Amino acid sequence: MEIELRLYGGLNRYAPNGQTCSACLVAPSATISVAVTRLGIPGTVHITVLRNGRREDMSTRLEPGDILTLLPQIDGG
Amino acid sequence: MYRPGRGKQVLFASIMNDKNRAAGRSGVGAVMGSKHLKAVVIKGKGRIPMADPDRFKQVNKQVLDTFREGVEKTPLGLTVNGTAGVVMATQNFGVLPTKNWQQGTFDGWEKIDGQELTRRYLKKNSACYGCPIGCGRLTRVTDAGFEGEGEGPEYETLYAMGSNCMIDNLGAITKANYICNEMGMDTITMGATIACAMELVDRGYLSEDRVGRSLQWGDAGALVELTRMTAAREGFGDELALGSFRLAEKYGHPELAPVSKKQEFPGYEPRGAQAMGLAYATSPIGGSHMRGDPAYFELFSVPQPMDPHIWEGKAKVTAAFQNLSAIIDAAGLCIFFAVRNLAAKDLGVAPTGILEYLNAATGSDYTLEELMQAGERIINAERIFLTHAGFSRKDDTLPDRLTKVPMPDGPAKGLVCHLEEMLDEYYEVRGWNRDGIPETKTLERLDLA
Numbered sequence: 001m002e003i004e005l006r007l008y009g010g011l012n013r014y015a016p017n018g019q020t021c022s023a024c025l026v027a028p029s030a031t032i033s034v035a036v037t038r039l040g041i042p043g044t045v046h047i048t049v050l051r052n053g054r055r056e057d058m059s060t061r062l063e064p065g066d067i068l069t070l071l072p073q074i075d076g077g
Numbered sequence: 078m079y080r081p082g083r084g085k086q087v088l089f090a091s092i093m094n095d096k097n098r099a100a101g102r103s104g105v106g107a108v109m110g111s112k113h114l115k116a117v118v119i120k121g122k123g124r125i126p127m128a129d130p131d132r133f134k135q136v137n138k139q140v141l142d143t144f145r146e147g148v149e150k151t152p153l154g155l156t157v158n159g160t161a162g163v164v165m166a167t168q169n170f171g172v173l174p175t176k177n178w179q180q181g182t183f184d185g186w187e188k189i190d191g192q193e194l195t196r197r198y199l200k201k202n203s204a205c206y207g208c209p210i211g212c213g214r215l216t217r218v219t220d221a222g223f224e225g226e227g228e229g230p231e232y233e234t235l236y237a238m239g240s241n242c243m244i245d246n247l248g249a250i251t252k253a254n255y256i257c258n259e260m261g262m263d264t265i266t267m268g269a270t271i272a273c274a275m276e277l278v279d280r281g282y283l284s285e286d287r288v289g290r291s292l293q294w295g296d297a298g299a300l301v302e303l304t305r306m307t308a309a310r311e312g313f314g315d316e317l318a319l320g321s322f323r324l325a326e327k328y329g330h331p332e333l334a335p336v337s338k339k340q341e342f343p344g345y346e347p348r349g350a351q352a353m354g355l356a357y358a359t360s361p362i363g364g365s366h367m368r369g370d371p372a373y374f375e376l377f378s379v380p381q382p383m384d385p386h387i388w389e390g391k392a393k394v395t396a397a398f399q400n401l402s403a404i405i406d407a408a409g410l411c412i413f414f415a416v417r418n419l420a421a422k423d424l425g426v427a428p429t430g431i432l433e434y435l436n437a438a439t440g441s442d443y444t445l446e447e448l449m450q451a452g453e454r455i456i457n458a459e460r461i462f463l464t465h466a467g468f469s470r471k472d473d474t475l476p477d478r479l480t481k482v483p484m485p486d487g488p489a490k491g492l493v494c495h496l497e498e499m500l501d502e503y504y505e506v507r508g509w510n511r512d513g514i515p516e517t518k519t520l521e522r523l524d525l526a
Contacts, residue, residue, distance in 0.1 A: 008165050044150040048378060053171050053488020055382055069169050073151050075377040076160035076212060076413055077232045077366060
């Protein structure tokens with residue numbers, strides 16, 4: 001099934017095509033964890049993962065058309 | 078230091094320090110201006126004695142070693158893009174205040190984000206004395222009509238003058254930010270007041286004849302010109318100098334002012350970040366994120382994440398962050414470094430690192446409980462002051478726009494801020510009555526009776 005990947009703040013280097021936003025094919029009912037793991041982001045890199053703008057458990061199953069957003073470590077304001 | 082905005086007593090004039098740093102909020106600069114106080118200069122050669130310098134150095138080394146170890150694993154966002162990097166987070170969480178707080182996302186956000194600021198205008202990072210983060214931005218703009226050089230803008234300025242005014246012209250925002258620094262004005266209130274004026278015009282409550290120029294959403298030229306006119310209190314700038322609440326009230330629609338206790342909010346939408354609404358409403362100085370900043374646990378996962386859409390259980394954590402902020406302020410530390418590096422890694426955010434520094438510096442033997450209680454005492458002492466000035470639950474408010482009108486867009490679509498429910502819980506956590514007045518037994522426990 002197809003989902004949309006959005007990788008910001010330099011994380012696009014881990015995108016399959018290097019793009020910030022791209023369509024991505026994952027197995028039906030794949031979890032957030034599966035989709036993120038296959039990007040190969042080192043475990044030491046802090047990221048925030050959002051599914052359709054919400055922080056959810058990594059075991060949550062994705063649905064077709066979901067937007068998976070990855071943000072780098074951010075703070076301040 | 079004297080700046081013209083203060084001399085003109087713009088109600089949101091700041092006290093400027095080190096050229097581009099500000100005691101920015103609540104109009105403290107206007108108080109100086111009203112007393113004809115131009116500057117405070119501190120000069121001296123004496124050293125501040127330290128009880129145990131070796132222990133202090135040891136604590137400092139340990140803290141910095143841990144900090145640097147973390148930075149090696151993940152580059153610090155604050156160092157890379159400054160606070161401007163927060164635009165990316167608030168947009169994607171759907172809590173970037175847009176169009177005078179009518180929306181939570183802004184189509185032009187990538188044009189005003191920290192990455193764009195770094196790419197287009199950054200000359201170099203700047204840091205306050207001794208800081209290993211260096212979140213400051215020394216920038217230069219060469220865009221025609223907006224030329225200038227200086228510090229910033231910070232995230233709050235990008236929201237207030239950018240998305241909130243529907244302006245995606247980063248050069249214009251940066252220029253208006255320079256003017257605020259040079260003239261000594263609070264960029265949050267300046268941007269929020271212009272956005273409020275834009276909505277007054279949009280709804281037909283204020284005429285462009287009165288403003289003296291066009292004032293439509295997204296008008297970058299108007300932002301810069303009106304900022305300059307406000308500092309000089311020239312033309313319509315004289316009305317903008319009152320801030321959004323008094324401006325909106327003057328034109329019969331105070332409900333359009335994004336304020337608590339008449340002070341404008343920083344850039345986190347409470348409909349999609351519930352605890353921010355509680356923090357704004359209970360901040361003793363009115364809308365502020367510097368008296369306890371729930372964005373840390375609702376958006377930044379520091380020290381641990383909490384779902385920003387849920388209101389239940391937020392009161393206790395918000396109170397803990399407010400107590401921590403009071404201690405950080407009293408210690409003269411920066412919240413950016415202290416929250417991540419000098420507090421416990423759980424939602425109680427006990428100031429463990431600050432305690433180590435404090436005891437080494439003073440030779441005292443404070444316990445963690447005593448230090449945490451000191452933070453709670455500060456919050457309660459401020460609340461007593463407000464109580465004597467007539468403030469109570471009736472003033473711990475948010476505009477109906479945030480508590481009654483569902484968010485129209487983005488990830489927080491359909492949500493409102495559950496302030497009243499959180500306030501009930503919050504007052505109970507604080508030991509205050511249902512009107513928000515500290516109970517006698519609470520004041521006795523804190524030795525404030």
